[in-house]
Amino acid sequence: MKCAIYSRKSKFTGVGDSIENQIQLCKEYAMKTFNLSNEDFIVYEDEGFSGGSMDRPExxxxxxxxxxxxxxxLICYRLDRISRNVADFSFLIEELNNYNISFISIKEHFDTSTPMGRAMMYIASVFAQLERETIGERIRDNMLQLAKDGHWLGGICPTGFKSTCIKVEDEKKKIKKIYNLESIPDEIRTIGLIFNKFLDLKSLTQLENYCMEKNIKSKNNINFSPITLRNILTNPVYAVADLNIYNYFITNNYSIYGHKNLFNGKHGIMAYNKTIQKKNISNKLRTPSEWIITIGSHKGVIPSEKWITVQNILSQNSFKSFRRRKSSQALLSGILYCKNCGARMRPKIGRTNKNGLKSFYYICENKIKSKKSHCSIKNIQGNELDKTLLENLKVSFQKNPIFIEALCKSDFTFTRTKKNSDLILLKNIIKKKEFQIQQLVQSISYSEEESIRKYIFKEIRTLEEDLNKLEGKYKIMYDKFTAQSDKFNLDDLADTIGNFHKLIDLLSNVEKISLINSLIEKIIWDGNIVEVIFMGSNIKNNSYKKDC
Structure with missing residues (x-):
């Protein structure tokens, strides 16, 4: 019998239920209850990950x-080590039941191999989520209390404002600090220009290009991006708080704190609880119904009619547009840079040639956006560059052992997410077997002769046996691969590089991009020569000269 132990802790503190303590207690329980030995355990450890999400590597x-x-x-020390979310926990239990795997939580004495254990497990998980939601409600209630006065609660101030500290005396005669927003005239003029120009152009991309062309920069002296411009245009902090905007918020299901009479046109708007904030993850906007809208202590700078019109245009643009599937034709997108200004070189699709292949060029991002005012570097023919780079890499890796040795001895690292060449090759073989089986299954419907059908069934069974063996081999190799440390040894690295010339032609464009990104840190175009810098090393290659 094999027993899995799962342990988790949100962060390392050195106290409480440490990872080591959880594992030891689980082992002692299993050894005593099921008479297991040390060799019967598979241990999974996630340290530094919250139980609110299933996005944990182990x-x-x-x-x-x-x-x-x-x-x-599967054994864990306590139920909340697995998950603090009922839906996630229910999913796990269903998955384990499908695979006939029992789940035991030793702290709560739950065992899903019994009906009572399953019932109690679900009850306990409901209470775990109840605690989580209660914490969320307490935070929201606290925000509502703070929203009474419309003060700034801290963080980076919106463009156009700074926070000023005011000392006040509370009911208990204690001095406390509060912060209000105060406008910065130069930045406020930029905000007004952004709103007015968007109403003219009705496009974030065109607004970005306009700002770059006119050298209008953010308060950090960098070019405005479409995301930054959108955040400015959708921020209620700039709007004048009057009845017009009050009705807009009510119609669009925003939560408003404060009486309607307070929206008298004398102040601006404050919006609390706007974003979902998680460690190491970019903040995401909550739905409008979760926002808390109130009257701010600062003055509004954009008339409500103008602010609402901007929101309607943005909403219409989002409705009319759709996300295009990102082209995987350009292999070097994301790692090719302009030496002149440091911006990325982006692919731009051109005409289709007589062979049906779409030609494309890599063009400097700043060159496009600024209409050549910030950068005028030459474009580079994308199809030709991609092909030339791959051919040169094949030759370099296949016929230059000194080059490979130098690369291996450099500070070159792979992460676990990069598959080695054997895994990729094996995965391709598995895909081919699956395709062969699919083709044979389809051919059965076209054949009426019993002898032919029997032969096809026999071929399918043979292929399925081969496929099962290959999948088993892949599983063993995958386990071995993921069990290694984050750094591959030199043999693994040399294997990947040495097999590059065999491997690259078997891959799809998406897989080629992944492999290239694991080998090359960046590629720099100076208008005449392409300079290749390999990942984590000082090795450069300037041999790719293109006269484009």
């Missing part, structure tokens, strides 16, 4: 192992 690996039935039971 947790995901455990689910994959469960699919392949690498263990018979």
């Amino acid at each position: 947790f995901k690996k455990m689910l994959l192992d469960a699919k392949f039935k690498s263990f018979n039971m």
Whole structure:
């Protein structure tokens, strides 16, 4: 019997239920209850990850192992080590039940192999989520209390404002500090220009290009991006708080704190609880119904009619547009840079040639946006550059052992997310077997002769046996691969580089991009020569000269 142990802690503190303590207690329980030995355990450890999400590396690996039935039971020290979310927990239990894997939480004495254990487990998980939601409600209630006076609660001030500290005396005669927003005239003029110009252009991209062309920069002296401009245009802090905007917020299901009479046109708007804030993750906007809108202590600078018109245009643009699938034709997008200004070189699709291949060029991002006022570097023919680079890499890696040795001895690292060449090759073989089976299954419907149908069934069974063996081999190799440290050894690196010439032609464009990105840190175009800088090393290659 194989037993999996899962342990998790949000952060390392050195106290409480440490990872080591959780594992030891689980082992002692399993040894005593099921008479297991040390060799019967598979341990999964996630340290520094919250239980509110299933996006944890060891947790995901455990689910994959469960699919392949690498263990018979899963033990954790406490229920909330697995998840603090009822939906996620229910999903896990269903998955384990599908694979006939028991789940045991030793702290709560729950065992899903029994009906009572399953019932109690769900009840306990409901209480775990109840605690989580209660914490969220307490935070929201606290925000509502702070929203009474419309003060600035801290953080980076919106463009156009700075925070000023005021000392006040509370009911208990204690001095406390509060912060209000105060306008910065030069930045406020820029905000007014951005709103007015957007109403003329009705496009974030055109507004970005206009700002770059006129050298209008952010308060950090960098060019405005479409995201930054959108955040400015949608921020209620600039709007005048009057009845017009009050009705807009009511119609669009915003939560408003304060009586309608307070929206008298004398102040601006403050919006609390706008974003979902998580560690190491970019903040995401909440839905409008979760925002808390109130009257600010500062003056509004954009008339409500203008602010609302801008919101309607942005909404219409979002409705009319759709996300195009990103082209995977350009292999060097994201790692090719302009030496002149440091901006990325972006692919721009051109005409289709007589062979049906779409030609494209890499063009400097700043050159496009500024209409050549900030950068005028020459474009580079994309199809030709991609092809030439791959051919040169094949030759360099295949026929230049000194080059490979130098690269291997450099400070070159791979992360676990990069598959080595054997795994990629094996995955391609598995895909081909699956395609062959699919083709044979389809051919059965076209054949009426029993002898032919029997032959096809026989071929399918043979292919399925081969496929099962290959998938088993892939699982073993994958386990071995993920069990290694984040750094591959030199043999692994040399294997990937040495097999590059065989591997690259077997891959799809998406897989080629992944492999190239794992080998090359950046490529720099100076208008005449392409300079290739390999990942984590000082090795450069200037041999790719293109006269474009």
